[in-house]
Structures are given as C-alpha cells and as structure tokens.
Amino acid sequence: MTAPLLTLINLSLTFPGRAAPALSGVDLVVQRGETLCLLGPSGCGKSTLLRLVAGFATPTAGAISWAGQKPEIGFVFQEPNLMPWADVADNVALPLRLAGMGRRAAAPLVEAALARVGLAGQERALPRQLSGGMKMRVSLARALVDEPEVLLLDEPFASLDEITRWELNDALQSLRGGVTILFVTHSVFEAAYLADRVALLRANPGKIHALVTLDKASASGAALRASPEYAKTCATLSEGLRQAMMPT
Numbered sequence: 001m002t003a004p005l006l007t008l009i010n011l012s013l014t015f016p017g018r019a020a021p022a023l024s025g026v027d028l029v030v031q032r033g034e035t036l037c038l039l040g041p042s043g044c045g046k047s048t049l050l051r052l053v054a055g056f057a058t059p060t061a062g063a064i065s066w067a068g069q070k071p072e073i074g075f076v077f078q079e080p081n082l083m084p085w086a087d088v089a090d091n092v093a094l095p096l097r098l099a100g101m102g103r104r105a106a107a108p109l110v111e112a113a114l115a116r117v118g119l120a121g122q123e124r125a126l127p128r129q130l131s132g133g134m135k136m137r138v139s140l141a142r143a144l145v146d147e148p149e150v151l152l153l154d155e156p157f158a159s160l161d162e163i164t165r166w167e168l169n170d171a172l173q174s175l176r177g178g179v180t181i182l183f184v185t186h187s188v189f190e191a192a193y194l195a196d197r198v199a200l201l202r203a204n205p206g207k208i209h210a211l212v213t214l215d216k217a218s219a220s221g222a223a224l225r226a227s228p229e230y231a232k233t234c235a236t237l238s239e240g241l242r243q244a245m246m247p248t
C-alpha cells in the first residue's frame with residue numbers, strides 16, 4: 001500500500017531578473033519509502049526542484065505540502081564538501097554537533113552511519129587519505145547520521161568512475177524502503193537501476209514531461225544490470241528522455 005509523504009501542487013519558480021520560469025506548474029506526489037529519480041536535460045530545473053523541496057529556495061507560486069510535520073531531510077550534493085582538516089568521524093558528526101550533541105553521544109550514531117555506507121572502522125581517516133568514492137560515502141553517512149526520513153541527492157555520483165558509481169548505487173539501494181529518496185541524475189542507466197519511479201523533466205520552462213513507474217526486478221547488482229528487464233527499462237527511459245528533449 002502506498003502513502004503520500006510529499007505533494008507538490010502547481011509549483012513554479014521564476015528567478016529574480018529572469019523572464020522565463022525555471023520551473024512551471026509542477027504537480028507531483030511522492031510516496032513514503034519510494035526512490036524517485038528526476039531525469040532530464042541540463043537546465044530543466046532538477047536541482048531547483050530539489051532545492052525547493054529542501055526549503056533552500058521559495059516557490060514563486062504553488063505549494064509544497066508534507067503529510068504531517070516537515071520531516072528531517074538529508075541532502076547530498078555533487079561534491080562531497082568535507083572539512084579537509086577534520087577526520088571522517090568529525091565530518092559525519094557535523095549535523096549532530098550543530099544540533100548541540102556532544103562528541104561522545106554522537107560517536108555510536110556516527111559508527112552506525114559509517115557501517116550503513118560500508119565505511120566501518122574509517123573514523124580516524126582524513127579526507128585526503130580517501131578515494132573519491134570513499135569521500136562520497138562519507139558525505140552520504142553525514143546525510144544519514146541524524147536518521148532523516150527523506151534523502152535528497154543532487155547528481156551525487158556524477159564525477160565518479162563507472163565501477164565506483166555502481167558500488168555507490170548499491171550502497172544507496174541497500175537503504176531502499178527505510179527512507180524516501182529523491183535522486184537527481186543525468187544518467188538513464190542510474191535511474192533505471194535505482195528508481196521505483198522516474199520523473200522525466202523537460203526544459204523551457206522546466207516541467208514534468210512524464211512519470212514512469214518501473215517494473216522492479218527482484219535481482220540486484222550485476223544480475224540486475226545484465227537482465228533483459230533492465231535493458232528494457234533503459235530503452236524506455238532513453239525514448240522518454242528523447243521525447244522530453246523535443247521542442248513542443
């Protein structure tokens with residue numbers, strides 16, 4: 001059974017000094033526990049939509065409505081944005097420390113968050129000692145450490161090599177169900193792998209072109225990537241993206 005967590009109603013945003021809206025008339029219902037990917041051409045408003053949901057920006061028109069109180073939200077950006085002078089534990093603990101929690105109380109939560117992203121035992125490492133993929137795992141652990149109900153990810157794995165990206169996709173997939181995920185990507189393959197549903201966006205103005213519900217195969221990892229279902233989903237999304245990029 002599905003339960004709506006977030007409803008966007010006729011959401012629009014025109015940036016100051018811009019004639020055309022970045023987003024126009026976006027209606028979307030996000031279900032609790034789903035992974036929804038936002039896929040579309042550059043400039044169609046994917047990041048803007050995520051920032052509106054996070055509360056980093058204010059819509060010009062329309063409404064954002066949560067079922068109940070606005071939940072705790074974790075945000076992961078394209079860059080890991082780690083403090084270079086602080087070790088992994090202190091980087092991950094940042095949201096807890098900013099909320100006033102002491103280092104000792106934060107330690108078990110940091111440990112648990114690191115275990116969830118496959119970095120158990122790396123507390124004392126410094127960012128410069130980590131690979132790009134490990135830095136992104138730290139960034140993911142920092143977003144998870146205060147157990148958010150919602151995770152917003154803005155092209156988090158775009159600058160990683162393909163194999164590392166697959167590993168990070170698997171790390172994210174292991175969180176599925178427990179947290180509601182909105183994931184911005186340019187990659188048809190990543191969306192096909194991760195999403196329960198894909199919102200295909202078109203540009204000028206940014207709006208939802210189509211919502212695609214994916215048939216989730218029971219397989220994961222290499223078996224899913226090699227499956228005919230996955231190939232079919234990639235083809236469906238590629239065609240959807242092509243249509244979303246055609247002029248109206």
Ligand SMILES: Nc1ncnc2c1ncn2[C@@H]1O[C@H](COP(=O)(O)OP(=O)(O)OP(=O)(O)O)[C@@H](O)[C@H]1O
Binds near residue numbers: 022186
């Ligand atoms: N702070 C801003 N001020 C003015 N215009 C902006 C601002 N931020 C974004 N825009 C414009 O809004 C539109 C949507 O931008 P946005 O970054 O949301 O798109 P995107 O789909 O995430 O793009 P990309 O895939 O390239 O990251 C673009 O035309 C962009 O130039």
